[in-house]
Amino acid sequence: MAAMARAATTSDVFNAIAEPQRREILVLLRAGERPVTELAQELGMTQPGASKHLRVLREVGLVRDRKAGKQRLYGLDARGLRPVHEWTGGFERFWNESFDRLDAYVQDLKQARQEE
Amino acid sequence: MAAMARAATTSDVFNAIAEPQRREILVLLRAGERPVTELAQELGMTQPGASKHLRVLREVGLVRDRKAGKQRLYGLDARGLRPVHEWTGGFERFWNESFDRLDAYVQDLKQARQEE
DNA sequence: TTGACGCATGCCGTTATGGGTATACGATGG
DNA sequence: CCATCGTATACCCATAACGGCATGCGTCAA
Numbered sequence: 001m002a003a004m005a006r007a008a009t010t011s012d013v014f015n016a017i018a019e020p021q022r023r024e025i026l027v028l029l030r031a032g033e034r035p036v037t038e039l040a041q042e043l044g045m046t047q048p049g050a051s052k053h054l055r056v057l058r059e060v061g062l063v064r065d066r067k068a069g070k071q072r073l074y075g076l077d078a079r080g081l082r083p084v085h086e087w088t089g090g091f092e093r094f095w096n097e098s099f100d101r102l103d104a105y106v107q108d109l110k111q112a113r114q115e116e
Numbered sequence: 117m118a119a120m121a122r123a124a125t126t127s128d129v130f131n132a133i134a135e136p137q138r139r140e141i142l143v144l145l146r147a148g149e150r151p152v153t154e155l156a157q158e159l160g161m162t163q164p165g166a167s168k169h170l171r172v173l174r175e176v177g178l179v180r181d182r183k184a185g186k187q188r189l190y191g192l193d194a195r196g197l198r199p200v201h202e203w204t205g206g207f208e209r210f211w212n213e214s215f216d217r218l219d220a221y222v223q224d225l226k227q228a229r230q231e232e
Numbered sequence: 233t234t235g236a237c238g239c240a241t242g243c244c245g246t247t248a249t250g251g252g253t254a255t256a257c258g259a260t261g262g
Numbered sequence: 263c264c265a266t267c268g269t270a271t272a273c274c275c276a277t278a279a280c281g282g283c284a285t286g287c288g289t290c291a292a
Contacts, residue, residue, distance in 0.1 A: 012134070012135075012136075014133060014134045014139070015134045017130060018128070018131040018134040019279090019280085020128075020130075021280095023130070023203070026207070027206075030206075030207070030210065035238075035239085036194045036238075036240090037237095037238065037239080038237055045281090046281080046282070046283090047238080047239070047240090048239085048240075048241080048281085048282075048283080048284095049240060049281065049282080050239095051241085052240090052241090052280080052281090053280095054240095055241095057242080061201035064247055066127045067289095068237090069238095069289070069290070070237065070238055070288085070289050070290060071237095071238065071239085072238075072239065072240090076207075076210055077210075078207035078211050079210075079211045081204045081207045081211065082204075082211050084200065085201060085204035085205055085207075085208070087139070088124075088197045088198075088200045088201035088204065089201055090143075090146075091142070091192075091194035091197045092147070092201070093144065094192060094193075094194035094195075094199070095194050095195045095198050109282080111273095119243080135249090135250085138249095151269085152268075152269060153268065153269080160249080160257090161251090162252070162253090163269070163270090164251085164252075164253080164254095164269085164270075164271080165251065165252085165270080167269065167270055168250075168251090168270090168271090169250090170270095171270080171271095183258095185259070185260075185268095186258085186259055186260060186266095186267060186268055186269090187259095187267095187268060187269085187271090188268075188269065200272085205264075210290095211271090
């Protein structure tokens, strides 16, 4: 097995939300549960297309589905987005500070490393 | 031009950070500028591999490069991560609150955590 | 039971991706 | 000028990703 193309989107939230349409689905679901067809229609995609995106989102745990008679309602489960929020938050000081102070901060880190 | 595979990683920060190794590069760069070879070594990848990831990061604006003699130093520019942080932040209330149709599954998890 | 509806899946084709290896290129040192 | 170092690129391979279309499957209504 020589060359992997990319980590499977199926196993990684970062990857799951890399797809713009999947992000749109998540945004729509903030307003409440929806059946597949409705999502597909609102986002201008085919029903199979929506189903596939929803599957990815389900497999990383960002949505859950519930059978409601003939329909299947998809609902948001945003807990998986928290790690992403926190990871990016780890860079917050780098966009909140001026680059001068940033440089100083970097110098501090360099110093610290050298003294270890 | 029938089937596009995916939005180019080149044009989208969400996509750029979907790659675990690229995330590692960004984390490393928080400690300061580094030449390609050093990054490659610290992350256990080949130099061309590192260069390619850095190129993607550069094209979405997450890193900047600066020539320093024979070397080329890469530095972090985390401003592009802010939109990601804010986008995920838009879901914060969904992981901090319990809301109507979130079923017993979620409740169970909360219970479990409180009892730890 | 039969049809219609709602949705998931399978298959196909195209494109992008990541890794590896070899190589081209710019800068520096002799 | 020539050799070398540091880096970027080109090329190739294998695979995963998306989209479209057709179809399968379960559910509800008549």
